[in-house]
Amino acid sequence: MSVEQHTYHFDAYPMFAFVPMGKKNKRIRSVGQKVQKGLLHRLHDHVKRKMDAFTREERMKLQAFLEQDTEAVLPIPLNKEDELYPHLIKPEQLIWQSFSPMHGIPIHSSSTYRESYINLSTEELDQHLDQVLRDYLFCADVAKQTRHDLEQQIVDGFQRHPFIQLAKEKEEVVQAVEKINHSPLISLLNSPEDLSFWRHRVEIVMRPYREIPDAWLWRGESICSHEKQMIFHAASSEIEYCCDSCRFSVYYNVSEERVRLKEEINMERAQKRIATIERQFNEMVEKTPRLVEKIDEVAKALSSFEPVVDLYNDVLDLKSRLEIDEAPDTVTFYEQLRKVSLPEEREGSPLLWLSKISTDTIEPFKPRVILPIVNETEFTRVRAYLDNLISLSTHSPRNEEQYVTIKGNVLTFGELKGVLQFISMHENQPLHVMSKVLIGQTTNALRIQRLHEDENYGLLNDWEEKHVVKAIKLIEKDGMLEKLSKGYALTEKANSLLGRESQ
Incomplete structure (x- = not known):
């Protein structure tokens, strides 16, 4: 923690280290007016009484946490008008932090307690200070080591957790269960009833393994490389170690140097269950x-x-x-x-x-x-x-070779090419318009679009329109046409027949 360059001391309040809050608040000149001093005296008296109940070792821990050679055990924030900032600073916002001497301590809603200590009753203030000083004492213990060393202790504790050790011991079985449960081969096992029951049990047995991210569970002695947060719980002497990216947290007990999971697992049951689902699957294979x-x-x-x-x-x-x-x-x-x-x-x-x-x-x-x-x-x-x-x-078919026959009408490869050429030039024309052009039917709509001037107009003039429609659908089925929302487009196969690159 490094607020040493930001602290100010006043003889009337030896228990306090005053700090300027806010980026533009560089220094403190004096403590504010009479009302503010009255509030400070009240707060100081409460803190002094509580310090009298602390051991000398505990007081020294708090002083060391603030990096002070004075009696100060609690930072008191002031705003740029040298007035009391109504919320005390959380100790976790100071631990392992360094602040620019050119600015005050940054103000964030998460960096201070929610309670406005200025407005609390005597009893409420007493309870609030109990929590605050307990939090500071906890962080003072934590701050004895670097964040890197503490994180390594948490990771080591996580790796020593009995369930994590079981998972690593049974990694091959756990991974095999997950793979085989999604394999199509599993449907070939005899006794659908046994398989259904096994899959139901798998969901129960595998749940705790699935709740731990792969990047935490299967990376040897390390865990994911994402940035982590630490949330301090002084009441339980725990640090909640969180990865927002993995959406996963573990809890490290500082005094016991032990990690617990959010939901602890009955180890005897977990060991039996993983062995049971392996045995049950092997029995199903023996029956098949x-x-x-x-x-x-x-x-x-x-x-x-x-x-x-x-x-x-x-x-x-x-x-x-x-x-x-x-x-x-x-x-x-x-x-x-x-x-x-x-x-x-x-x-x-x-x-x-x-x-x-x-x-x-x-x-x-x-x-x-x-x-x-x-x-x-x-x-x-x-x-x-x-x-x-x-x-x-x-083989390149000759134009006179037969492509298909529909109701006695022969469509040659030469005529097929003509149909494809027309479609390629008029992709957005609906099927009924294409068929009318190919049989040579004249309508006002065709004239307006000048379709009667197309070189393939009347290409199949001796065909009935319904047979032309059927021929186009057969060409589509043969993989030469791709249906659009309106009309058709030529495929690579059709373009190859026409001797050109696909569009």
Whole structure:
């Protein structure tokens, strides 16, 4: 604490160290008028009586806290008119602080007590001073060490807390429970009733672990790096150590050098519970042997694919680009397996190693799903399928080739290009306007927009309008058109057919 350069002393009030409050209040000239002196005498008499009940050691602690060589044990704030500031300063606003000698002590609502000691009755003032002096004595004890050292003691105390030690001891189990509880594989366990009960118990057991931020619980011997606040509770000899960013606090008992959590945990119960949910999950796995067998099958399949991953990746990439749905079974299977990651070793209990399986799909793990055979014959078939995809990707259909037939009406690739060109030039036109232009129907609305002058006007003049509407919807379904709120836009596939870059 450093208010030494801001304190003023008057012989009539040896228990007080007067301090100027407010940025523009640099110094104190004198104590105010007669009424103010009367209030000061009253306050000084109360403090002196209380000091008579304090031990010499306690008085010296208070004097040392104010960094005074005098009898002063309590700072009294004055405003720039040298009048009493009606609220006493909280000691936590002075501890480990330094203030500019060019200014007074800053005024903040949080830096002073709420009570206006000037207006308190004798009994109320007596009670208020009990609290104030107790707070100052507590902070005087705390101020014997640096903030850094105290914070380290709090962190060490937190790490020594029995529940934190249990969490670190059971970290692998705790993390495994959280992972497996969100894994799609859990739905494949036998006995839905057992699973439902287990998940209900998990919510209860995991609650205290979840209430502690990861940055506090899983960072070895350290905690989060955010700025912390200290709130002093002299009555309980505790410091509330708060992180606003994590929205988390712990309570450090200064005299006992021990940390407690906001809600303390029954340790015997916590130890039993974490062991129980691990055992219950392992029992569910034992009742579902087919799941482990399917995992073995998937592991074998993954191993079989290893020599040909480049082949299958090329197939999937080209298949996606061409927007083709049909493919050999092993291509579909491999696409599922690309999202699967299995642990190299099955170490520990089923809970621990199953939690290390990463998958977005349960399809290959379903008990009744027969996995396709992965062998050299199938690889040969997939290579032929890739050759076919490459041929399709490089083939440019001739304009006279048939694209689609609707009710006896043949739409050639040349006509398809005309439809796409018209749509690209008139994206915001509704479907019924597009169909009228393409069949060559003339209306006043079309003339006003000069759509009857478009080069593709009447492109499908021998079609019925409803069949043109159906053709456009089929083109959309084929992935060449994207529906807008009004009209259509060409996709990359359509632009590729027209031989131009997508817009």
